[in-house]
Amino acid sequence: MAKMRDGAQWLSNHYAANDYYCEDEKVVGTWVGRGAESFGIAGAAIQPQDPAFLRIFSGLTPDGQKLKPQASEIIGYDFQCSAQKSVSIVALIGGDDRLIDAHREAVALAYQELEKLACVREGKTPQTQRRVCSASLCSARFDHDTSRALDPHLHTHFATANFSASREAKRYALETHDMVKAIRFAGKVYQSALRANVEALGYGTRNKLNDKGQVEGFEIAGISDELCEKYSQRRSEIEEAIHTFTQKYGRPPTAAETHVIAKETRGLKLTNITTAEVRTRQRNRASPGELEQIERVRAQALTASRAQTARRQSPLNTLDASELVAFVRDHLAERKATFSEHDLIAEALNRGMGKVSLPQLREAIQNDPEIVRLDQIQNAMSVLTDRTNLIQEKESVAVVDAGIDSRAAINADFVPFHDLIQQGDKWIRVDPTTGVAHDYTDQRRAVTDLLQSTDQVFALRGVAGAGKTTALKEFHAGVLGAGRQHVLLAPTRKAVEALAREVPDATVDTVEAFLLRTQTPERKAELAGAVITVDEWGLLSNRAGHALLKVVQEAGADVRFVGDTRQHVAVEAGDFARTLEAHAKLRSTTLSTISRQRDPDYRAAVTDLAAGRIKDGLAKLDERGWIHEAKSGYLIEAATRYLGLSEFGSKILDNNGSPHVLAVGPTHAEIRAFTAQVREQMQKHRAL
Numbered sequence: 001m002a003k004m005r006d007g008a009q010w011l012s013n014h015y016a017a018n019d020y021y022c023e024d025e026k027v028v029g030t031w032v033g034r035g036a037e038s039f040g041i042a043g044a045a046i047q048p049q050d051p052a053f054l055r056i057f058s059g060l061t062p063d064g065q066k067l068k069p070q071a072s073e074i075i076g077y078d079f080q081c082s083a084q085k086s087v088s089i090v091a092l093i094g095g096d097d098r099l100i101d102a103h104r105e106a107v108a109l110a111y112q113e114l115e116k117l118a119c120v121r122e123g124k125t126p127q128t129q130r131r132v133c134s135a136s137l138c139s140a141r142f143d144h145d146t147s148r149a150l151d152p153h154l155h156t157h158f159a160t161a162n163f164s165a166s167r168e169a170k171r172y173a174l175e176t177h178d179m180v181k182a183i184r185f186a187g188k189v190y191q192s193a194l195r196a197n198v199e200a201l202g203y204g205t206r207n208k209l210n211d212k213g214q215v216e217g218f219e220i221a222g223i224s225d226e227l228c229e230k231y232s233q234r235r236s237e238i239e240e241a242i243h244t245f246t247q248k249y250g251r252p253p254t255a256a257e258t259h260v261i262a263k264e265t266r267g268l269k270l271t272n273i274t275t276a277e278v279r280t281r282q283r284n285r286a287s288p289g290e291l292e293q294i295e296r297v298r299a300q301a302l303t304a305s306r307a308q309t310a311r312r313q314s315p316l317n318t319l320d321a322s323e324l325v326a327f328v329r330d331h332l333a334e335r336k337a338t339f340s341e342h343d344l345i346a347e348a349l350n351r352g353m354g355k356v357s358l359p360q361l362r363e364a365i366q367n368d369p370e371i372v373r374l375d376q377i378q379n380a381m382s383v384l385t386d387r388t389n390l391i392q393e394k395e396s397v398a399v400v401d402a403g404i405d406s407r408a409a410i411n412a413d414f415v416p417f418h419d420l421i422q423q424g425d426k427w428i429r430v431d432p433t434t435g436v437a438h439d440y441t442d443q444r445r446a447v448t449d450l451l452q453s454t455d456q457v458f459a460l461r462g463v464a465g466a467g468k469t470t471a472l473k474e475f476h477a478g479v480l481g482a483g484r485q486h487v488l489l490a491p492t493r494k495a496v497e498a499l500a501r502e503v504p505d506a507t508v509d510t511v512e513a514f515l516l517r518t519q520t521p522e523r524k525a526e527l528a529g530a531v532i533t534v535d536e537w538g539l540l541s542n543r544a545g546h547a548l549l550k551v552v553q554e555a556g557a558d559v560r561f562v563g564d565t566r567q568h569v570a571v572e573a574g575d576f577a578r579t580l581e582a583h584a585k586l587r588s589t590t591l592s593t594i595s596r597q598r599d600p601d602y603r604a605a606v607t608d609l610a611a612g613r614i615k616d617g618l619a620k621l622d623e624r625g626w627i628h629e630a631k632s633g634y635l636i637e638a639a640t641r642y643l644g645l646s647e648f649g650s651k652i653l654d655n656n657g658s659p660h661v662l663a664v665g666p667t668h669a670e671i672r673a674f675t676a677q678v679r680e681q682m683q684k685h686r687a688l
Helices: 007-015 034-039 051-056 085-093 097-115 177-181 183-200 225-230 233-249 255-264 275-284 288-311 321-333 341-351 358-367 387-402 441-452 468-481 493-502 511-517 521-525 542-555 576-583 600-610 614-623 631-645 668-684
Strands: 002-004 029-032 076-082 119-121 130-132 139-146 152-161 205-209 215-220 371-373 383-386 421-423 426-430 437-439 457-462 486-490 507-510 531-534 558-563 587-591
Touching (some): 007 051, 007 076, 007 152, 029 034, 076 097, 076 183, 085 097, 085 139, 085 152, 085 215, 085 225, 085 275, 097 139, 097 152, 097 183, 119 177, 177 183, 183 215, 183 341, 183 358, 225 288, 233 255, 233 631, 321 341, 341 383, 371 387, 383 387, 387 542, 387 576, 426 441, 441 457, 441 468, 441 587, 457 576, 468 486, 468 493, 468 531, 468 558, 486 511, 493 507, 507 511, 511 542, 521 542, 531 542, 542 558, 542 576, 558 576, 600 614
Parallel strands (some): 457 587
Antiparallel strands (some): 029 139, 076 152, 119 130, 139 152, 205 215, 371 383, 426 437
């Protein structure tokens, strides 16, 4: 999908010219969509400089009335759908026009599905919900068969006006949120329908895999990857530009940057050439053997198609839709507690491409007893979960609620941080080395709350740097002081190692190891009266959290959850911590005073960031000169700054570097690119 800002330019330079130019040959478009039907122009031809097109993509109706207030420079959206390269080759170079019809039919189906997701946003408040349109898209359809590099390239554009209508026929700006989220879904609807159509014409097909070995599409059997590559010059241009970008900036471009690269690599001037000349050039690029390959595949398909027609057989619907839906459901539910129906269908179509129909999949989803619909508001995309996950969430909430005021306090007499000095309403400790006073008021209160709570399940929330680990050590002493067994757990091995260093006399393990160890009744009995503390609990999945609470309930133990749910999210399905915070009667205490950052300006900025005041926090950092922007070359500049500040700086730049400098990157790709830049500069200065 691309955004349109100038309707006249798109019509003359893109749609009517078939990506090459000839005075006597112009592509004629067609109006489609329920919005076009409401104007009475559906099915009408769209000629170059078409008045209706120019009016609609200027915010007017075909007869010149104003459509809606022009609130955006975006006058429309260009949705494009492209055939598999082998289909384009056999259709255009092999001359099998049936494949062109197969493409057009599959495109129409994909557009119909995408149109169902077109919405409008009524009202001006953030709480306004998107609404599905009843008379929605007004689109201009243009079928093209060649790329600007003159490759055979069957593709269709849907120039879609930026307006839609509600059920009451009021016109609004088009809300494309769900349409954009469903691009993959619409693409898989197209690919699956096209594959079924191609096989119905007698062609064999093969899966096309990506670099990870996953199915991403299909190709016609007998048309080699080498031949497809030969007729993909346009793609080669883009990939070469991406490689140049990566070499220059030390990282691959983002999706937005790749889109810009694709636009910049397009020839500004179209080639002045006729369709007959294009076909001649395309055939001349193939060797005699390759032309023979194309003709052989086409002839075999025609023979197979006749035999197939005689037997009245179709290759479609050879997979069990119910089994496919169940498999994909389990696959998605392993990592996500909720997922859209369109994601489920897209993945099912991808795995059963051309072997199962869209109506079959929808029926299988409707009849699947393990799928639960979570729709509570009117929305274009249905939200689903699996029944097991929903049951686990409800049972976890029930355990927490049942445990309110059901237990005795762990240690009501314990005085946390007994060596603190009271100054007014503050409790402080003076560092004997530096003489600096540190405030422990927050930690003292939090430990007292943890020890005195009468809830079976209780939580300690704390922002990063607020002293949760310090409070945990004191809490551990309070638990042992009451003669209770204390088990410390964390979701990851790294977190366990950190806890073991901070609380060396405690039993520390991962949550998974603990669950495996406590499966028998005898093991659970050993936990009677124990206190189980889980650090970094935001990483717990629904499955692990549910299993842990079940052990706690059966053993008669108490549990204390520690962490900040804003910092971490579970890798597996579900968000156990946020589920309890949102739906259970979970009570908690909070550490909100940040103490990790000693510099007062730095601490003030971090406090703003932790509280969600992002703009204020960034402004404070910027005032100190701590924010640097370098656009595309930011990793190169960051590597240079790192070397200048680090211990290598003294060797390379003749300055006073420090060994206490860290470089932190948010993604593996950036880290690899940054490291490569550092190594390159060190090698250049013979420091490596």
